Amino acid sequence: MKDDLSSAGPQLYTPMSPFDTDLPIQAAQSASFGSHLDQSKELSTDFSSVDLSFLPDDLNQENGEQTRLEDGHEMQREQYRSQSTEQDSGFLNDSNLSQLSYADATQPSPETSGACPPLTPMTPITPMTPVSESSGIVPQLQNIVSTVNLACKLDLKNIALHARNAEYNPKRFAAVIMRIREPRTTALIFSSGKMVCTGAKSEEQSRLAARKYARVVQKLGFPAKFLDFKIQNMVGSCDVRFPIRLEGLVLTHQQFSSYEPELFPGLIYRMVKPRIVLLIFVSGKVVLTGAKERSEIYEAFENIYPILKGFKKAS
Amino acid sequence: MSGQKKCPDCGSSEIVEDAHYAQNQLVCADCGFILTEGLLTTTFQDEEHLQEVTYSRSTGQNEQLSRCKLRGIKRVQDLCKVLYLPAVFEDTALSYFQRAIEHPSFHLVSLEKKEILVGCCVFVTCRQHNWPLTMGTICSLLYAEKELFASVYLCVLKELELDVPALSLTDLVKTHLNSFKLFQSSASVPAKFAEDKEKMVARTIQIVELASETWLVTGRHPVPIVTAAAYLAWQSLQPAGRLTCTFPRFCKLAGTDLPPPAHLRLKELNDVLLRMASQLAWLRVLNVDKKTVVKHIGDLLQHRHFLLRSSFSSGDTEDQSATAAGDGSESSPQAAGGSAQAEGRHPGGKQKCSSVRRPLLPPCLINPRKRLRTAALSPSDQAITGDEAISDSEIEQYLRSQEEMREFSKAQAWH
Numbered sequence: 001m002k003d004d005l006s007s008a009g010p011q012l013y014t015p016m017s018p019f020d021t022d023l024p025i026q027a028a029q030s031a032s033f034g035s036h037l038d039q040s041k042e043l044s045t046d047f048s049s050v051d052l053s054f055l056p057d058d059l060n061q062e063n064g065e066q067t068r069l070e071d072g073h074e075m076q077r078e079q080y081r082s083q084s085t086e087q088d089s090g091f092l093n094d095s096n097l098s099q100l101s102y103a104d105a106t107q108p109s110p111e112t113s114g115a116c117p118p119l120t121p122m123t124p125i126t127p128m129t130p131v132s133e134s135s136g137i138v139p140q141l142q143n144i145v146s147t148v149n150l151a152c153k154l155d156l157k158n159i160a161l162h163a164r165n166a167e168y169n170p171k172r173f174a175a176v177i178m179r180i181r182e183p184r185t186t187a188l189i190f191s192s193g194k195m196v197c198t199g200a201k202s203e204e205q206s207r208l209a210a211r212k213y214a215r216v217v218q219k220l221g222f223p224a225k226f227l228d229f230k231i232q233n234m235v236g237s238c239d240v241r242f243p244i245r246l247e248g249l250v251l252t253h254q255q256f257s258s259y260e261p262e263l264f265p266g267l268i269y270r271m272v273k274p275r276i277v278l279l280i281f282v283s284g285k286v287v288l289t290g291a292k293e294r295s296e297i298y299e300a301f302e303n304i305y306p307i308l309k310g311f312k313k314a315s
Numbered sequence: 316m317s318g319q320k321k322c323p324d325c326g327s328s329e330i331v332e333d334a335h336y337a338q339n340q341l342v343c344a345d346c347g348f349i350l351t352e353g354l355l356t357t358t359f360q361d362e363e364h365l366q367e368v369t370y371s372r373s374t375g376q377n378e379q380l381s382r383c384k385l386r387g388i389k390r391v392q393d394l395c396k397v398l399y400l401p402a403v404f405e406d407t408a409l410s411y412f413q414r415a416i417e418h419p420s421f422h423l424v425s426l427e428k429k430e431i432l433v434g435c436c437v438f439v440t441c442r443q444h445n446w447p448l449t450m451g452t453i454c455s456l457l458y459a460e461k462e463l464f465a466s467v468y469l470c471v472l473k474e475l476e477l478d479v480p481a482l483s484l485t486d487l488v489k490t491h492l493n494s495f496k497l498f499q500s501s502a503s504v505p506a507k508f509a510e511d512k513e514k515m516v517a518r519t520i521q522i523v524e525l526a527s528e529t530w531l532v533t534g535r536h537p538v539p540i541v542t543a544a545a546y547l548a549w550q551s552l553q554p555a556g557r558l559t560c561t562f563p564r565f566c567k568l569a570g571t572d573l574p575p576p577a578h579l580r581l582k583e584l585n586d587v588l589l590r591m592a593s594q595l596a597w598l599r600v601l602n603v604d605k606k607t608v609v610k611h612i613g614d615l616l617q618h619r620h621f622l623l624r625s626s627f628s629s630g631d632t633e634d635q636s637a638t639a640a641g642d643g644s645e646s647s648p649q650a651a652g653g654s655a656q657a658e659g660r661h662p663g664g665k666q667k668c669s670s671v672r673r674p675l676l677p678p679c680l681i682n683p684r685k686r687l688r689t690a691a692l693s694p695s696d697q698a699i700t701g702d703e704a705i706s707d708s709e710i711e712q713y714l715r716s717q718e719e720m721r722e723f724s725k726a727q728a729w730h
Binding site: 161162163164165180182183202203204205206207208211212215216219220243244245246247250251254255258259260261262263265266281282283284 | 449450451465468469472478479480481482527530532533534535536537676677679680697699700701702703705709710711712713714715719720723724
């Protein structure tokens with residue numbers, strides 16, 4: 001799986017700053033955008049914030065380890081999202097950008113790459129051991145928390161009276177708790193018009209659920225809109241299938257880990273890049289939380305997997 | 316000389332100011348009691364009490380600190396005294412406390428939390444110096460709730476950016492056993508129950524290390540493990556008279572608490588010891604069971620490295636763990652008896668073999684709790700775009716009809 005992407009051709013080392021806007025690759029990207037993004041509301045031509053780490057291997061010869069890692073999780077991303085490249089035209093953000101263009105640029109193209117900048121990450125990352133293969137395990141998303149602004153003042157008592165699926169106890173909490181069956185989610189609706197939606201298993205489900213809640217509020221007679229929908233937190237979990245010596249892990253990664261068996265049976269690992277908190281348990285189960293995007297969860301797991309594997313042998 | 320002075324010894328009011336080698340002294344004329352010697356600084360209050368003034372009081376240092384801080388500082392000092400901590404610890408704890416109390420997240424919290432903050436600072440200091448202090452101890456000293464202590468502790472670590480090394484179990488054993496009242500025979504402790512401290516500590520440490528190697532320690536509360544290990548160590552040092560003493564009775568004798576998880580730890584430790592016993596040649600013939608394995612703990616510990624290797628297969632056999640889990644837990648009492656036969660069948664029945672050599676895994680993997688696993692998103696769920704049309708009928712199912720609303724408001728009439 002890995003071998004076809006790594007090319008053995010001669011590499012040019014031209015130190016250029018990453019995300020330079022006059023890269024020939026970027027021209028190819030903007031061409032491919034034309035067809036996909038008819039429905040997009042906004043198209044920024046400034047790609048300085050785009051994550052270009054998905055670019056094929058021959059550009060990043062200097063960072064062999066780095067790109068193998070990224071190749072690993074982008075392969076999983078591709079498998080997971082292969083049917084969804086057309087989706088989500090409603091909003092354009094960084095994760096969309098990288099996935100949309102990846103669909104086109106699957107093959108390495110040495111011809112187009114005249115100048116090959118090494119894309120070295122500038123921010124400090126967690127200590128990495130050389131990765132020879134991706135883990136083959138994909139974390140499963142368990143919960144998505146999102147917020148949206150309905151942009152109108154709401155009468156919570158009225159809503160609690162008119163809606164079957166609402167509960168409102170002002171002495172306990174100052175919001176209506178509403179639930180729908182499909183997608184199975186819960187929403188907290190505040191009198192200011194802001195709403196929090198929790199319990200969805202994917203970003204799209206969360207958005208659909210939030211729209212349904214907004215619809216319910218509309219049907220109750222309020223002029224609800226659907227503004228500033230944003231995913232605030234994503235939680236994923238997976239199983240590495242071997243036991244982990246937490247005492248050893250806290251010794252070698254002390255600056256990132258906190259293991260207090262008196263407080264909590266798991267080890268709390270605060271990864272710097274990406275900024276994710278992982279709960280690691282002795283059984284090998286790992287919970288990842290704090291992500292704003294799915295890719296952060298995958299990346300965090302790919303970062304932690306070699307570290308955990310190192311502890312498997314030691315036991 | 317003021318007329319109010321009275322001699323504390325004999326009560327006479329005849330106080331004379333005398334000079335002893337140019338050092339001024341106030342002396343009682345009747346009994347010769349020296350009231351004061353060579354005061355350098357005084358405050359008005361102290362002239363009455365005739366006492367020296369401490370540095371912190373005379374320099375006005377305390378006036379600069381708020382009452383809350385002063386109280387906190389005193390509490391830190393008291394706590395350090397109660398725990399018999401070295402003086403260095405007190406200074407460190409004080410500095411942490413003063414940094415923390417300035418921090419906005421601790422400045423305006425409840426009194427209860429400020430009290431817990433004091434405990435946290437002392438706790439962090441101890442842990443940083445590898446002084447084995449458990450949260451349970453601090454919580455019981457401060458009468459604090461464990462959950463609240465946990466949240467304040469994590470907050471302190473984050474705000475002050477402190478690093479705390481892991482709790483060393485060996486040190487914890489020594490400290491915990493120090494509080495046991497078993498080391499001298501007394502009215503409550505008969506002679507045959509009293510035990511030599513060094514031997515008991517050494518053996519308990521060995522048992523705790525054994526537990527650590529067999530995954531019984533990771534992720535678990537440390538104190539119950541130490542208690543269970545101490546019980547086994549104590550029993551094994553003189554099995555003759557002590558086998559009949561139960562775990563709760565042992566804890567009462569020792570004057571320590573019996574934490575609820577300790578029973579489970581004891582069971583797990585016994586299970587490990589039994590497996591090891593089944594591999595020792597001279598124990599196989601004795602048909603050891605969980606009651607009598609205690610007698611042989613000394614031997615088992617002596618050869619523990621070899622026994623661990625031979626009684627547990629390496630952790631790679633994940634697929635075997637499922638079969639082993641089923642077999643191992645049922646046949647462990649018979650393991651010792653059945654092992655002789657199992658050896659003969661070793662080339663043959665793989666099933667029987669795996670029941671003798673269980674993989675070395677944590678108990679949560681050996682006996683996994685049956686849990687409802689949430690299925691991954693089905694293909695239809697995966698295809699959701701988030702922008703589908705929402706039918707009116709679907710939304711209407713969530714709205715009440717007029718009649719329902721009337722019923723509901725009637726039911727809620729008293730609200």
